[in-house]
Amino acid sequence: MAHSSLFAMGAASTGSLLLSDNLNFWDGERVAPRPGATAEPVYEPATGRVLCQLTPCGSDEVDLAIQSARGAYVQWSKMAGMERARVMLEAARIIRERREKIAKLEVINNGKSITEALADIDGCCQCMEYYAGLASTMAGQHIQLPGGAFAYTRREPLGVCVGIGAWNYPFQIAVVKSAPALACGNAMVFKPSPMTPVTAVVLAEIYQEAGVPRGLFCVVQGGAQTGTLLCQHPEVAKVSFTGSVPTGKKVMEMSARGVKPVTLELGGKSPLIIFNDCELDNAVKGALMANFLTQGQVCCNGTRVFVQRDIMTQFLEKVVSRTKAIAVGDPLLDQTRMGALISKPQLEKVLAFVKQAKEQGAEVLCGGEPLVPADPKLKEGYFMSPCVLDNCRDDMTCVKEEIFGPVMSVLPFDTEEEVLRRANNTTFGLASGVFTRDISRAHRVAEKLEAGTCYINNYNISPVEVPFGGYKMSGFGRENGQVAIEYYSQLKTVVVEMGDVESLF
Structure with a gap:
């Protein structure tokens, strides 16, 4: 099977790649967009x-993919779980074999550093192998009932599931949603x-090469209309969405009309609490x-x-020093530690947050400005210097709203009780963290933080x-771990009578 996008990756460098491959995939192959549809440009963030x-899919194309x-x-x-597992393990092997090329393509499309990608x-690869290992463990329960009767449960698939991904981890989100499904x-x-x-289309080709039935993993392109x-x-049968809170609400509303279960992994404004007894270098x-x-x-x-x-001064000194040393630039270079933001509007939005923070009284200790790398081919890229904000207050916009950019807001606190109250004073609840050497305090704080992960x-x-998943407006349902199986399956109860029926009529 051809992997045309990957063929070009060996010699590709930042600013050199142009893609003309079809981006839709169903019936086991890439599919050309419908004639006459309006295409939209997709940008390389670094340049x-x-x-x-990209040509968004319309209703006919969505229907074709779903029927496939x-x-x-x-x-x-x-198929038996062991049969499915063999195919998934082969997919994991192919991903591992082509990891460098997939990562390179991800960097060019997303802007993150090659080290991260x-x-x-x-x-x-680990995700695919993990769920391959669980594929043969789908089991129910036997329940003995009076008079020799019994019941048992069966864990069964849902049918056709929809995954809607975000732009920050394109390939990974496609795997994390599809592997348990x-x-x-x-x-x-x-x-x-x-x-x-x-x-995502590369993943579809890999699944097909690994031996899934034609059409098992399909890719449709588009924005809000296609998602609708x-x-x-x-x-x-089910929708799993990763993205913003406003879009998550719309996904939930639309899915509710068909009584479809949803998994929502939404935004966050997570607290990281650093106590004075921490190992400071680790906390930084x-x-x-x-x-x-x-x-x-x-x-x-x-x-x-x-x-x-009482450790604020030392913390800020260390964190600012290390932030200034972050290498920002060509994301395909091994020494780069921070690449480009996803788009020009996103860059402008993040810079506006920093400007507003300054207006509201925050002090910029470093960064927070547009950055033009020395390499001329990067001069139109969406780069900024990583930013640390001091003198922040809980009522500032930069502290309350999700920025989704390289901006750290630092706030002082005095007591454990105080910081817990402030940490939980948010509509979000995706993650949280605590640095302390006091093991009792660590578990006490973890228990009281209102977040899906601590x-x-x-x-x-x-x-x-x-x-992994959220509390409050950060969503519900879980991805990863054994528990994800519960969100991609349904339980059927079978009751078996071994004697005569007792009837009231």
């Missing part, structure tokens, strides 16, 4: 140049973000990991950094074995 053209997935589901769902692809016996139609459409068609389609490294991965464009980032007052003495690690 600002057009990478390819439905046909494949009938075959796939009847390679780690993302390695995580995808396929392990449970479902099919999936996946819609990537229109800003990062290219690597997917959510409202009567043959879609944790704060950097909590704010600057993928140019700060991570939903679970710990962007409200609460530092106990990191103790670390931040932003996401092993596939560990469930």
Whole structure:
């Protein structure tokens, strides 16, 4: 099978790649867009140049993809778990074999550093292998009833599931949603973000090469209109969405009309609490990991950094020094640690947050400005210097709203009770963190933080074995871990009578 996007990746460099491949995929192959449809440009963040053209799918194309997935589901769902596992393990092997090329394509389309992208692809291999291991463990329960009667339960697939991805982890989100879905016996139609459409199609080709039935994993391109068609389609059994809170609400409303279960992984404004008894160097490294991965464009980032007052000076000195040293530039270079933001509007939005923070009284200790790398081919790229804000207050916009850029807001606190109250004073609840040497305090604080994940003495690690998801307006449902199986399957109860029927009539 041809992997045309990947063929060009060996010699590709920043600013050199132009893609003309079809970006839709169903019936086991790439599909050309419908004639006459209006195409939209997709940009390379590091250079600002057009990478390819994307044509949104209309209702007929969405229906074709769903029918393709439905046909494949009938075959796939009847296979034994061990059979599905073998195919998924082969997909994992292919991903690992092509990790460098997939990562390179991801960088060119997304703007993150190659170092991060390679780690993302390695995580995808582990995710695929993990759910392949669970595919043969789908089991029910036997319940003994009076008089020799009994009941048993069966864990069954849902049908055609829809995955709607975000632009910050394009390939990884496609894997994280599809691997548990396929392990449970479902099919999936996946819609990537229109800003990062290219690597999900590569995943579709890999699944096909690994041996899934034709159409089992389909890719449709488009924005809000295409997403609406997917959510409202009567043959879609479940929707899993990663993205913003406003869009998540719309996905939930649309899916509710067809009584479809949804998994929502939405935004966050997560607190990171650093106590005065912490290992300070580790806390500084944790704060950097909590704010600057993928140019700060991570939903679970710990962007409200609460530092106990008596170590604030030392913390700021260390964190500013390390932030200034972050290498920003060509994301395909091994030494680069921060690439370009996803788009020019996103860059302008983040810079506006910094400007507003200054107007509201925050002090910019470093960064927060547009950055033009020395390499001339990057002069139109969407770069900015990573920013640390001091003198922040809880009522500032930069502290209350999700910025989704490389901006760390640092706030002082005095007592544990105080910081817990302030940390939980948000509509979000995706993640949280605490740095302390006091083991009792660590667990006490973790219990009281209102978030789906709490990191103790670390931040932003996401092993596939560990469930991930939010509280409050950060969404519901879980991805990763064994619990994800419950969100891609349904339980059937079978009651068996061994004697005569007792009737009231």
